[in-house]
Amino acid sequence: MPTYPERVRILDVSPRDGLQNEKQPVPAAVKIELVHRLQAAGLREIEVTSYVSPKWVPQMADNHEVMAGLQRRPGVRYAVLTPNLKGFEAALADRPDEIVVFGAASEAFSQRNINCSIAQSIERFAPVVEAALQAGIAVRGAMSCTVGCPYEGDVPPERVAMLAGLMKSIGVQRVDVADTIGVGTPLKVQRAIEAAARHYDLDHISAHFHDTYGQALANTLAALQLGVWNVQASVAGLGGCPYAKGATGNVATEDVVYMLHGMGIDTGIDLDALVDTGAWISAQLGRATASRAARALLARRG
Numbered sequence: 277m278p279t280y281p282e283r284v285r286i287l288d289v290s291p292r293d294g295l296q297n298e299k300q301p302v303p304a305a306v307k308i309e310l311v312h313r314l315q316a317a318g319l320r321e322i323e324v325t326s327y328v329s330p331k332w333v334p335q336m337a338d339n340h341e342v343m344a345g346l347q348r349r350p351g352v353r354y355a356v357l358t359p360n361l362k363g364f365e366a367a368l369a370d371r372p373d374e375i376v377v378f379g380a381a382s383e384a385f386s387q388r389n390i391n392c393s394i395a396q397s398i399e400r401f402a403p404v405v406e407a408a409l410q411a412g413i414a415v416r417g418a419m420s421c422t423v424g425c426p427y428e429g430d431v432p433p434e435r436v437a438m439l440a441g442l443m444k445s446i447g448v449q450r451v452d453v454a455d456t457i458g459v460g461t462p463l464k465v466q467r468a469i470e471a472a473a474r475h476y477d478l479d480h481i482s483a484h485f486h487d488t489y490g491q492a493l494a495n496t497l498a499a500l501q502l503g504v505w506n507v508q509a510s511v512a513g514l515g516g517c518p519y520a521k522g523a524t525g526n527v528a529t530e531d532v533v534y535m536l537h538g539m540g541i542d543t544g545i546d547l548d549a550l551v552d553t554g555a556w557i558s559a560q561l562g563r564a565t566a567s568r569a570a571r572a573l574l575a576r577r578g
């Protein structure tokens with residue numbers, strides 16, 4: 277019998293990863309309310325926004341407004357993406373608890389997503405990491421395409437180990453193993469996590485799985501079986517990456533919480549309040565939730 281952690285920490289990425297790809301502008305007030313609803317439901321880590329070029333990702337151009345509008349709760353960690361010093365300097369004024377540098381295990385994705393090679397990305401991240409740590413801000417490294425790439429196809433675990441080693445060498449404190457396009461299956465994501473674990477202990481590795489092929493919940497379980505207990509998810513399964521066409525959102529937070537609570541694993545999250553949050557943001561966006569658990573629970577409520 278596999279063993280599972282007693283407690284799992286979920287980071288909800290919906291305000292950033294979930295909304296970044298929306299074509300219609302989502303008002304800052306809606307983004308702010310989403311964060312407030314998530315924290316009221318018990319989320320203690322939330323990825324709020326990114327400080328990237330508004331020409332590349334227009335939806336995140338309201339980063340300052342969103343961060344300024346937050347009513348912060350003690351004990352909640354608010355994370356933001358900063359790909360370079362320009363982004364970090366802009367973010368600093370908004371007092372994030374954690375910044376995220378984001379690289380890729382695939383050269384082609386690195387070029388399409390952040391307009392530079394993997395080696396150049398590490399050069400850009402190094403001063404960001406140094407400045408963040410000096411300012412007392414935590415640093416996470418997102419690693420995209422750890423299983424497959426929309427441009428290069430399969431990505432071998434050696435590439436993940438290479439990227440994790442580079443992240444470690446510049447002082448990144450913890451890393452996300454991301455299946456950006458959701459092509460992974462349980463054993464493949466386990467190989468990617470094991471590759472990252474050559475440089476980071478499992479306490480400092482998060483699972484970040486998209487659900488394009490319906491594998492994200494199974495992949496999340498596979499990560500837990502290895503001992504990973506930091507899991508990323510997006511309420512209502514919102515999301516997708518602008519540089520990974522056709523990729524769907526992350527595993528739905530409601531589905532992860534339903535599974536974990538059913539396994540007797542504590543998350544600190546109120547599933548009913550989370551389902552309400554997913555229903556609310558889905559209504560704001562004019563679409564149905566992608567969460568199967570939320571759909572079932574809403575139907576049961578009548």
Ligand SMILES: CC(C)(COP(=O)([O-])OP(=O)([O-])OC[C@H]1O[C@@H](n2cnc3c(N)ncnc32)[C@H](O)[C@@H]1OP(=O)([O-])[O-])[C@@H](O)C(=O)NCCC(=O)NCCSC(=O)C[C@@](C)(O)CC(=O)[O-]
Pocket residue numbers: 293296326327328329330332333357359360362363364378389390391392418419420421454455456457484486516517518519
């Ligand atoms: C990284 C850059 C900025 C490089 O973009 P670049 O064009 O190479 O940058 P540059 O230094 O040559 O500057 C060009 C212009 O961008 C501006 N600029 C430069 N930096 C910034 C900044 N930080 N904020 C705002 N503006 C910026 C800069 O000021 C200049 O403006 P101009 O003079 O032309 O008016 C660009 O490629 C970019 O913004 N890419 C978007 C990346 C992105 O947000 N992708 C989605 C998030 S990653 C993701 O979703 C995956 C993840 C994390 O969820 C995990 C997974 O599932 O895989």
